[in-house]
Amino acid sequence: MRDPRIEGLAKVIVNYSLELKEGQTFFITSGAVAEPLVQALYEETLRAGANPVLDLSLEGTASAFFDLASDEQIDWVSPAQQWAFESADARIRVLSDTNVRELSNVAPERQTRRQKAMHPYMQKMMERSAAGDLRWNVTLFPTNAYAAAAGMSLREYEDFYYRACLCDQPDPVAAWKQAAAETIRLAEWIEGHEEVHIQGPGTDLKLNVAGRHFKPADGKYNMPDGEFFTGPVEDSAEGEVTFHLPATYAGREVAGVRFRFEDGKVVDATAERGEDFLIEMLDTDEGARRLGELGIGTNFGIADGTGEILLDEKIGGTVHLAVGESYPETGGVNESAIHWDMICDLRKGGSITVDGELLQQDGRFVV
C-alpha cells in the first residue's frame, strides 16, 4: 500500500482535473523518479476506462541531450510526442527534478532552439485545449531537490505539498470542488472592475483591468492550484513594486527585484542578486518590459516561498505579476518570447483595493 495522499492526488488529477472518460488516451510525462505517483496515475486511469501512455525520462537524459545532441537531433521531435500534442485526449507533466540546477550550464541558445522545435506542437496543444479537444495539467512529485530548495526535509515537504494539494483531506476531490467555488467567487467578484491598486512593503502600484477577464485557476490545469488572474491593460501600470520572493527563469534565480512602471512599461529595474540577467531578460523584446499577467493567490495551504513557481504563485495573501506574454483568454494582448512571474507578498502589511473597495487587507480577503 502506498502513501494514501499519493492515491488521493492521482484521483484528483484523473477524476477532477482531467475528468478522464472511457476510451480516452492519456499521455503521462514524468521522470521515472516519480514512480509512486506515476504508478497511481496509471492505475487510476485504467480504473476510469482510459488508456495511459507513459513518457518517462531518467535523471540524466535531459542534460545528456543538451550535451550531446547535434542541431539536427535538437530539432527532431519524437513521434510519440507529436502524437501526444496532436491527438491525445489528455496529458500531464509531472515536475520531478532531482536537481533544480540540472540545466543551469546549458547554453541558452541550445534551450531556445529546442523550445523553437517544440513551439508548433505547443501551439497546437493550446489550440486544441481552447477548442476543448485536449485537457492538460502540470503537477509535481515531491523530491529532495524541491524540499532542499524550500529549506525543508523531504518528509516536511511532503506534508506541506500534499496539504497544498488538499490531499490530506478525507475526500480530496470534494475538497477541490469546495476550494474551486471560493476561487470562482473571487474571480466573479473582481470581473468588470477597472482599477486595481496594490499597496505593500516597497509597493504602490496601480493597474487598469477594464474590459479584461479574470480567470479562476481551480485545479484543472495546475495541481496544486488557487489563483485568479488577468492580463492588465498594457499601458496602464504606474508606480513601484517590490518582489519579496526570489524568482527563477530558465534555471537562473534573481532576488530582491524592484520595478518602477511608467505608462505600463518597466522604466527602472533593480535586483539584489542577478540584476544583469534580469535586465538581459527585460531587453528580450518590446513586450518583455510590459505586464502580461496579474494573478492573485488563493491557496492558504501554501504559506512560504519554495522556489518553485507552480507553488509560489498560488500562495494565499500574495499577488504575482508577470512581465511578457499575455494569456489571450484574459483579453491581454502583450506579446513576448518571455513570461516571467514574480511574487509580491502582502501578508505583512498590504492591501488590494479595487475601484476604491478593499478586496484584501494584510493578505486576507475581506469581500
Place this chain on the structure above:
Amino acid sequence: MRDPRIEGLAKVIVNYSLELKEGQTFFITSGAVAEPLVQALYEETLRAGANPVLDLSLEGTASAFFDLASDEQIDWVSPAQQWAFESADARIRVLSDTNVRELSNVAPERQTRRQKAMHPYMQKMMERSAAGDLRWNVTLFPTNAYAAAAGMSLREYEDFYYRACLCDQPDPVAAWKQAAAETIRLAEWIEGHEEVHIQGPGTDLKLNVAGRHFKPADGKYNMPDGEFFTGPVEDSAEGEVTFHLPATYAGREVAGVRFRFEDGKVVDATAERGEDFLIEMLDTDEGARRLGELGIGTNFGIADGTGEILLDEKIGGTVHLAVGESYPETGGVNESAIHWDMICDLRKGGSITVDGELLQQDGRFVV
C-alpha cells in the same frame, strides 16, 4: 562515471548489433530499473547521430495492467508502440525484471488476448526485419531477480553477465566480431549435412537436417549471443532426449523433462516437476509435439543455467531443442502457437555427430 562494462554493452548494441546510423530512430523498451544501461544507450545513440525514444515501464505497471484493464483496454495498442513497430529504424527490448514471477498468477487468457492484440505489430516487425528495414535486439540488465534465479549475488551475476556479453574485454565490439567469426565458421561447417546424432546423459536422438539452413546467432538480435540453429525436418526426430536444465514458459517452470520421439513427434513426455503443465502445452496444437528448432550453443562465457532462456540457450557445450513454431529462414515449416526451448547439457559426457563425423565431444567443438 558508471560501470565501464555498461558503457561497453551500450557501445556493442549501438555500434555492433544495431549499427545505428545518423538520422535513424531507435525505440528503447525497458523497465526504468535498468536506468544505467538505458542512460548509456541513450548517450551512445546521440553520439551515433541517431534519435533515441524511450519507452520505459515501472515495476508495477505490467501487473496493474492485467489486474485492472478491461478487454477494450487490453486490445488497445498505444500510438507510440504502433510507430515503433511500423516505422522505427531500430528497437531494443531490455529485460529488466525485478520479480521473475510478477505475472505468474495472471489468467493465461488475458495474456493471450494481449499477445493477439500485439500480433499484427509483431508480424509487421518481423516482415520489416526480413526486408532489412528494421534492426532489433533483446538484451538484459542484471537485477537481483535474475541473480536470485541463477543462485548468485547481484555482484557475482554482474561479473558473470558482462563476461558473457564480452564486456569484460578491453574492446567489446572487437571481441564480438571475433566471437561472431567462430559462430559463423561452425554454422558454415554444419550447413549442407543431413544427420545430426546427439548422445549424452539420458539422450540418444537422431535428427535429419537435409536441405535446412543453419543460422549463426552472433550478437545482432540477442545480446549476449552465441549459437547456430536450424529447423530440423519435421518428421525426422527419433529417440530420446533428457533436458538437464529447468525450462520456463509463460512464467511457469518445469524441470527434469524427458521426451521420446517417433517419426518426429513427442510420443512420451515426463517431467520431475510441472508435468501437467508440460503435457498441456504439448497438446496446444498439432505442431506443439514436433521440433521447430535445434540450436547449438557457442558461448563458453556462460557456464551454468540461470533460469533465463536468453542466456541458457547460448551455453557452450549444450544443445537446445524447441517444440513448436519454426523460424522460416531456416527452412523449417512447423507451425504452432508455442515455441518452447529446452536445454540438453553435453558437457559431462556427450557428443554431437554429424553424418558420422564428430562435431562436439563432451561439450568441446572438435572441428
